[in-house]
Amino acid sequence: xxxxxxxYLATLAVFLLMLNVGLILGSxxxxxHNVSVERQQCERECYFLQQNLxxxxxxxxxxxRMQIGVVQRVVDNYHNYYQSQDIFIELREAVADxxxxxxxxxxxxxxxxxxxxxxxxQPYGDYSVFYxxxxxxxxxTWAKLQSTFVLISVSLSxxxxxxxxxxxxxxxxxxxxxxxxxxxxxRGNYEQNLSYKxxxxxxxxxxxxxxxxxxxxxxxxxxxxENQKKQQLMDNLAHELRTPLTSIYGYxxxxxxxxxxxxxxxxxxxxxxxxxxxxxxxxxxxxSMRLLERSTVAPIxxxxxxxxxxxxxxxxxxLEKKKVKLVETFEVxxxxxxxxxxxxVFRNLLENAxxxxxxxxxxxxxxxxxxxGYLFQVKDYGIGMEQAELEKVMDAFYRVDKGRSxxxxxxxxxxxxxxxxxxxxxxxxxxESEKNKGTIVYVELPIPPQE
Amino acid sequence: MAHILIVExxxxxxxxxxxxxxxxxxxxxxVFDGLEAKKVLEELGxxxxxxxxxxxxxxxxFTLMQYVKGIPVIFLTAKSQLEDKITGLTSGAxxxxxxxxxxxxxxxxxxxxxQKTQKESKGIWLNDVYVNLEARTVSRGEEEIELAKQExxxxxxxxxxxxxxxxxxxxxxxxxxxxxxxxxxxxxxHITKLRKKLNLEQYIKTVxxxxxxxxx
Numbered sequence: 283x284x285x286x287x288x289x290y291l292a293t294l295a296v297f298l299l300m301l302n303v304g305l306i307l308g309s310x311x312x313x314x315h316n317v318s319v320e321r322q323q324c325e326r327e328c329y330f331l332q333q334n335l336x337x338x339x340x341x342x343x344x345x346x347r348m349q350i351g352v353v354q355r356v357v358d359n360y361h362n363y364y365q366s367q368d369i370f371i372e373l374r375e376a377v378a379d380x381x382x383x384x385x386x387x388x389x390x391x392x393x394x395x396x397x398x399x400x401x402x403x404q405p406y407g408d409y410s411v412f413y414x415x416x417x418x419x420x421x422x423t424w425a426k427l428q429s430t431f432v433l434i435s436v437s438l439s440x441x442x443x444x445x446x447x448x449x450x451x452x453x454x455x456x457x458x459x460x461x462x463x464x465x466x467x468x469r470g471n472y473e474q475n476l477s478y479k480x481x482x483x484x485x486x487x488x489x490x491x492x493x494x495x496x497x498x499x500x501x502x503x504x505x506x507x508e509n510q511k512k513q514q515l516m517d518n519l520a521h522e523l524r525t526p527l528t529s530i531y532g533y534x535x536x537x538x539x540x541x542x543x544x545x546x547x548x549x550x551x552x553x554x555x556x557x558x559x560x561x562x563x564x565x566x567x568x569x570s571m572r573l574l575e576r577s578t579v580a581p582i583x584x585x586x587x588x589x590x591x592x593x594x595x596x597x598x599x600x601l602e603k604k605k606v607k608l609v610e611t612f613e614v615x616x617x618x619x620x621x622x623x624x625x626x627v628f629r630n631l632l633e634n635a636x637x638x639x640x641x642x643x644x645x646x647x648x649x650x651x652x653x654x655g656y657l658f659q660v661k662d663y664g665i666g667m668e669q670a671e672l673e674k675v676m677d678a679f680y681r682v683d684k685g686r687s688x689x690x691x692x693x694x695x696x697x698x699x700x701x702x703x704x705x706x707x708x709x710x711x712x713x714e715s716e717k718n719k720g721t722i723v724y725v726e727l728p729i730p731p732q733e
Numbered sequence: 734m735a736h737i738l739i740v741e742x743x744x745x746x747x748x749x750x751x752x753x754x755x756x757x758x759x760x761x762x763x764v765f766d767g768l769e770a771k772k773v774l775e776e777l778g779x780x781x782x783x784x785x786x787x788x789x790x791x792x793x794x795f796t797l798m799q800y801v802k803g804i805p806v807i808f809l810t811a812k813s814q815l816e817d818k819i820t821g822l823t824s825g826a827x828x829x830x831x832x833x834x835x836x837x838x839x840x841x842x843x844x845x846x847x848q849k850t851q852k853e854s855k856g857i858w859l860n861d862v863y864v865n866l867e868a869r870t871v872s873r874g875e876e877e878i879e880l881a882k883q884e885x886x887x888x889x890x891x892x893x894x895x896x897x898x899x900x901x902x903x904x905x906x907x908x909x910x911x912x913x914x915x916x917x918x919x920x921x922x923h924i925t926k927l928r929k930k931l932n933l934e935q936y937i938k939t940v941x942x943x944x945x946x947x948x949x
Contacts, residue, residue, distance in 0.1 A: 521788075528833035529745035535836050536749065539898035539940070540756050541948050550752075553745045 286454035293446055298439050305431045313424060317387055320417060321396050325385055328398040328413040331360065331371070339406050369415045376401045376410040392421055456484045464491060472499040522564060526557035567695040574623075574702045581618040581707045581730055586649055589624045596629050597636065606636050612649040617656040618727050623703045630696040631660040631723050638664030638721060655709075655728035663720040672715055676701055700725075734854055735781035735847055736760045740770040740797070741809060742789050746832070750784060750809075750839070756896035757840050758854075758949070767792025774800040782846055784809060798824045805846045809834070836897065844893055857892055859949065862931045864892060871931065878930055883909065887923050891937065891947035898940040920945075 338356050342348045353373070361371045382401040387394065398413040456478050463474045472495050478488035533550040536542060542550065590610055601608055617624075628647070635645045639662050646661040667675065676697055704711045707727050715721040737759050741747040744765065751761045762780070764770045767789040774797070783801060787794040787810040794808060808829040827849075828842050847853040856865040862873050869885055871878045880888065886908040890899070899907070901917035909915070924945055928934050938946050 524832050525743055525746070529743070529749060531833045532746065532749040532753075532836065536752055539836065539943055539946070540752070541896040541898075541946060542752070542756075546752060549748075553748070557745060 284454075285457070286450045289454075290446055290450045294443060297442055297446075301438060301442075302435055305435050309427060309431050312427065316420070316423075317394070317396075317417075320415075320420070321385055321387060321398075324396045324398050324413060324415050325383065328383075328385075328400050328411065331413060332400045332402055332411050334360070335373075335409075335411055336402055336406060339402075367415075368418055369413065372412040372414075374399070374410050374412050376408055382410075394420055456480075456488070460484065460488055460491065463495075467491070467495050467498070472496075472502065519568075523561070526560050529557040530554050530561075564695070567699065571695060571699050571702060574699065574706065581727070582620060583616050584619050584621050584624060586612050586615055586617050586624075589621060589628065590647070592621075592625045593628050593632060596625075597632055600633065600636055604636055604639065605641050606639050607642075607644045608632065608636075608647065609644055610647045614649065614651045614656070617649065617658075618729055619707050623706070627700045627703050627725065628658075628660070630700050631725070634696060635660050635662035635664070635721070635723070638662050638666070640664060652726070655726055658725040658727070660723045660725075661720065666717045666719050666721055667713075667715040668717050672713060675713065734758050734760060735843075736762070736779070737843070738770075738773065738780040738783045738785075738804075739763045740765075740767075740783065740785040740789065740794070742766055742786060746786075746809075753836055753839055754843070757843070758895060759843075766790040767794075767797060770797055771800050774802075778802060778804075780804050781850065782807065782843060784843075786810070795824050798826070801825070805850055807842055807846065837894065837899075837903070840894055840897070857949070859892075859931065859933060859936055859947075862933075864888065866892070880927075880930065884923055884927055884930075887920070888927055888931075891945070895947045895949050898938075898943040898946040900944040904944065 335356075339348065339353070342352060342356070357371070357373045364371045383398070384400075385396065385398040387396055389395075394417040396415045396417065399410050400413075401407060401410040460476060460478070463476050466474055474492070474495050476488040476492050478485050530553075533554050537547060537550050590612070594608065597608070600606075619627075632645060632647065639645060643663050646659070648659040648661070650657045650659075701711055704725055704727070708730070709725060709727040711726075712724050713721060714724070737754055739747055739750050739754075739761055741750065741763075742765050747763050747765060751763055754761050762773065762777075764773050768791045770785070770789070771792055781804070783804055783806045785794045785797065785806055785808055787808055789797070794810075798806065805827040806825070808826045810829060810831055827846050830839060830842065844853065853866075855867045856863055858864075862871060862878070864871050866889060871880055871885070871888075887904060890904060890907045894907075901920040904920050905915065905917060908920075924937060928937050933947075936948055938948055940946050
């Protein structure tokens with residue numbers, strides 16, 4: 283049974299009970315009141331009768347005719363007169379030790395009688411007058427009253443049934459809608475907008491469910507995005523593995539079965555070794571990326587000159603081979619991070635910059651102190667990138683210029699590693715580039731809040 | 734001998750294909766990206782066959798198909814996904830190969846395409862002997878040398894896969910098919926006969942642990 287039905291039935295039951303009890307009590311009160319009015323009337327009439335009798339008796343006594351027969355006639359006279367009004371009159375012997383007025387209501391079956399007995403005043407104290415009136419119309423009036431009350435009760439009850447039904451429907455309608463929406467959410471349809479106006483609990487609940495659905499939607503979207511990224515990574519990885527493996531397998535087969543000169547043999551073996559190294563480097567980089575993602579090293583103060591010295595040493599061969607000039611402009615000598623991480627970051631960024639440069643170009647490495655952190659720039663005047671390339675450049679294994687980058691030994695993971703590290707330090711990395719003009723990579727590292 | 738264009742951005746693989754094709758006696762032109770390929774196709778455009786990678790810098794392989802103009806193309810792809818194969822074949826390519834590929838498979842597919850386009854050489858000189866692959870005859874000067882059918886089959890396979898060592902099992906399979914009732918010694922027997930009849934001791938080499946190779 284639904285809640286609104288329960289509430290409906292409970293309310294209905296309580297109301298009907300109250301209504302009917304009220305009606306019964308009310309009708310009883312009216313009945314009793316009428317009876318007591320009637321009774322007072324009877325008492326007054328009896329009193330009047332008593333006065334009359336006393337008057338008559340004293341008149342008879344004064345005339346000396348106070349005899350049984352005469353008295354009886356007088357009483358009979360009264361009796362006959364009252365009988366036409368359905369009233370029974372009788373002269374009785376007074377009962378001693380009783381107050382001089384007694385009245386009672388007697389109900390027998392469908393009949394109601396009011397009996398009044400009054401003792402006459404002295405010297406006629408031995409007598410009392412008995413007065414009994416049957417309430418004839420009373421029963422009818424009562425029945426009429428009762429049927430009216432029943433009619434009222436029934437029509438009020440019906441009205442209540444209907445009114446209450448619609449009221450409940452109205453009050454519980456939003457709850458039903460809410461229920462429907464939640465069922466939709468549980469079915470995986472998170473695009474629910476309940477937008478229930480009001481300030482009651484249902485509105486509150488609707489608001490909370492809306493928030494919940496929103497959160498779930500966000501989380502799922504995030505998961506899907508991450509999943510997609512992972513899928514992309516796997517696809518790229520499969521492709522990247524396939525290429526060196528093709529070379530290695532191909533040259534090994536060529537050397538085994540082909541008729542090759544000594545020179546060709548040497549060249550083939552060179553390729554096999556080079557591609558094996560590439561595979562090795564790829565696995566190393568992937569491993570280090572996994573490690574970086576897991577490690578939690580808090581950034582500390584690092585002397586940038588030490589970092590630069592290291593990076594310069596690592597890159598000296600490449601710089602010389604390509605005749606590229608590396609220009610360092612550091613506004614300050616320290617920054618936040620960790621030495622090893624910074625070496626990895628700038629080695630990769632500078633390597634990319636040198637790779638993009640033409641022979642004899644300049645690569646600039648800048649460090650500025652900003653209000654709440656440090657801003658690095660790695661600037662080259664090389665081939666640059668188009669917007670479409672720029673968007674994909676952060677993906678693992680993406681290469682702007684496939685052939686060349688591979689020939690120079692990159693595995694395609696450099697920027698992914700850099701990004702992982704920068705994020706680890708709560709920093710930000712972004713790239714500006716223009717085709718054939720050059721590229722600027724910005725790395726912003728914040729100063730961690732003082733504890 | 735055919736003139737073949739290799740379009741592959743991986744230097745190592747490009748060179749590997751070239752060496753394989755050179756062994757099979759073909760002449761090669763190498764290009765390393767889409768733009769270069771487009772330029773070469775527009776300027777020269779007289780190749781017997783093109784071997785082309787799908788993922789190329791600048792212009793991808795499928796897009797390059799519009800510059801090909803009737804030259805048979807074999808696609809090389811690292812992706813073995815069905816989708817790529819379908820796109821490759823519906824784009825007008827004759828065949829496709831997935832990386833990593835087998836040397837013999839590469840040669841076989843190239844030979845198949847060249848056979849269809851009749852760009853294959855019809856005969857070949859082995860020392861002083863001329864082998865006519867079309868007429869299936871072998872002659873020294875004016876004199877015709879009698880070869881049994883099985884011997885010629887074997888010789889043909891050696892010629893088609895020249896400069897590549899083939900195992901006895903492979904020779905058995907390629908020359909006479911799986912149904913052929915015989916063992917690997919049959920190969921040895923026929924090789925000996927060929928060497929003797931055609932005076933090819935210097936040409937048909939025994940390769941250590943591998944098999945036989947016809948060196949031209």
